[in-house]
Amino acid sequence: MAITVGLLFGGCSGEHEVSIRSAQAIARALASGGNAQKYTVLPVYIRKDGVWLAGPTAESVLTAGVPHQEIPNAPAVTARDRLPQFDQIADIDIWFPVLHGPNGEDGTVQGLLTLMQQPYVGAGVLGSAVGMDKIAMKMTFAQAGLPQVKYLAVSRAEVWSNPCVFPKLCDRIETELGYPCFVKPANLGSSVGIAKATSRKELEAALDNAASYDRRIIVETGVVAREVECAVLGNDNPRASVLGEITFQSDFYDYETKYTSGQSQHTIPAQVPDDVARRIQEMAITAFQAVDAAGISRVDFFYVEATGEVLINEINTLPGFTATSMYPMMWEASGVSFEELVDTLIQLGFERSSTAAPKA
Numbered sequence: 463m464a465i466t467v468g469l470l471f472g473g474c475s476g477e478h479e480v481s482i483r484s485a486q487a488i489a490r491a492l493a494s495g496g497n498a499q500k501y502t503v504l505p506v507y508i509r510k511d512g513v514w515l516a517g518p519t520a521e522s523v524l525t526a527g528v529p530h531q532e533i534p535n536a537p538a539v540t541a542r543d544r545l546p547q548f549d550q551i552a553d554i555d556i557w558f559p560v561l562h563g564p565n566g567e568d569g570t571v572q573g574l575l576t577l578m579q580q581p582y583v584g585a586g587v588l589g590s591a592v593g594m595d596k597i598a599m600k601m602t603f604a605q606a607g608l609p610q611v612k613y614l615a616v617s618r619a620e621v622w623s624n625p626c627v628f629p630k631l632c633d634r635i636e637t638e639l640g641y642p643c644f645v646k647p648a649n650l651g652s653s654v655g656i657a658k659a660t661s662r663k664e665l666e667a668a669l670d671n672a673a674s675y676d677r678r679i680i681v682e683t684g685v686v687a688r689e690v691e692c693a694v695l696g697n698d699n700p701r702a703s704v705l706g707e708i709t710f711q712s713d714f715y716d717y718e719t720k721y722t723s724g725q726s727q728h729t730i731p732a733q734v735p736d737d738v739a740r741r742i743q744e745m746a747i748t749a750f751q752a753v754d755a756a757g758i759s760r761v762d763f764f765y766v767e768a769t770g771e772v773l774i775n776e777i778n779t780l781p782g783f784t785a786t787s788m789y790p791m792m793w794e795a796s797g798v799s800f801e802e803l804v805d806t807l808i809q810l811g812f813e814r815s816s817t818a819a820p821k822a
């Protein structure tokens with residue numbers, strides 16, 4: 463009998479639209495070749511307001527590729543409306559959370575599925591939470607000996623609450639990091655809410671904007687470097703893909719550059735010396751294990767060619783699967799087709815859930 467995969471997508475996150483595009487690609491791969499007989503896909507869509515929808519609405523969002531339009535003047539949503547309708551999801555054998563960003567890639571959904579004793583693809587609560595929060599992630603990477611850019615952790619309260627604190631905060635950033643610096647909401651992805659600041663005025667605006675997305679904000683020294691990524695696949699013995707390099711004309715790899723076809727170029731395998739490639743692959747595995755990721759991750763790096771220095775930027779425990787996303791492309795170039803990749807991820811999800819279950 464076919465395995466029913468609960469394809470969980472959408473979500474309360476600034477990456478909602480990206481999640482829909484990733485889910486479309488995964489649904490196609492699960493319906494192709496040998497996977498078509500092996501798997502039945504049951505789409506489960508989480509609306510931006512947190513309501514879970516299975517059935518025809520989820521199917522139509524997946525087909526159309528656009529978020530569900532909320533009904534004007536609809537009654538206020540209650541906690542009860544948000545909860546998944548269990549009669550519709552009772553047949554699911556394993557969940558594939560294709561959710562990017564907060565409320566999905568951050569351990570929240572993983573916690574719910576763990577409590578329900580449901581197998582799922584990807585990292586558990588710890589790996590998802592640590593991998594999502596760029597401040598916790600960087601502290602973990604530092605502990606694991608991974609080199610990274612200098613950064614400062616900032617809170618929304620420092621940015622918003624007290625007019626005397628804010629100028630001092632900006633002074634500290636200027637003294638300790640200087641310009642250019644990158645201001646980011648700690649818990650987000652797809653470059654949503656990220657800005658490069660080259661002056662005090664830009665820094666102030668960037669902090670205010672990042673604070674609108676998250677209580678936790680990170681400010682980093684800006685580096686001039688090549689951007690290289692590595693895909694990781696596996697549980698306790700993860701393997702690293704060949705590397706990919708991204709190039710673009712824009713100031714940095716922002717949302718539009720990421721998701722508009724033709725705005726970025728991908729070179730896979732990345733043209734870097736063999737020893738550098740090996741070092742980056744090792745660092746990717748170290749990062750994966752340091753945060754306790756599982757199944758899947760993409761690790762992003764800066765390679766400063768002039769000095770040979772490699773700095774880790776971040777890990778993504780549920781990387782994008784869109785047409786311009788690197789994770790499936792790097793595996794394709796490493797000899798793992800998209801169909802094989804989603805099949806492997808599901809098998810790894812079953813394996814992980816059988817070994818992660820606590821002794822009651």
Ligand SMILES: Nc1ncnc2c1ncn2[C@@H]1O[C@H](COP(=O)(O)OP(=O)(O)OP(=O)(O)O)[C@@H](O)[C@H]1O
Nearest residue numbers: 611644650651652653654682683684685714715776
């Ligand atoms: N410290 C930095 N120095 C130079 N460029 C940076 C720095 N931090 C981020 N960038 C630029 O911003 C982009 C997005 O940063 P980052 O990967 O941290 O964000 P993200 O939102 O988690 O992205 P995603 O999850 O989609 O990969 C980088 O790919 C790079 O182009």
Ligand SMILES: C[C@@H](N)C(=O)O
Nearest residue numbers: 562651652778781782
């Ligand atoms: C989806 C996006 N956060 C990525 O890492 O690909």
Ligand SMILES: [Mg+2]
Nearest residue numbers: 651652776778
């Ligand atoms: Mg990210």
Ligand SMILES: [Mg+2]
Nearest residue numbers: 762775776778
């Ligand atoms: Mg990144």
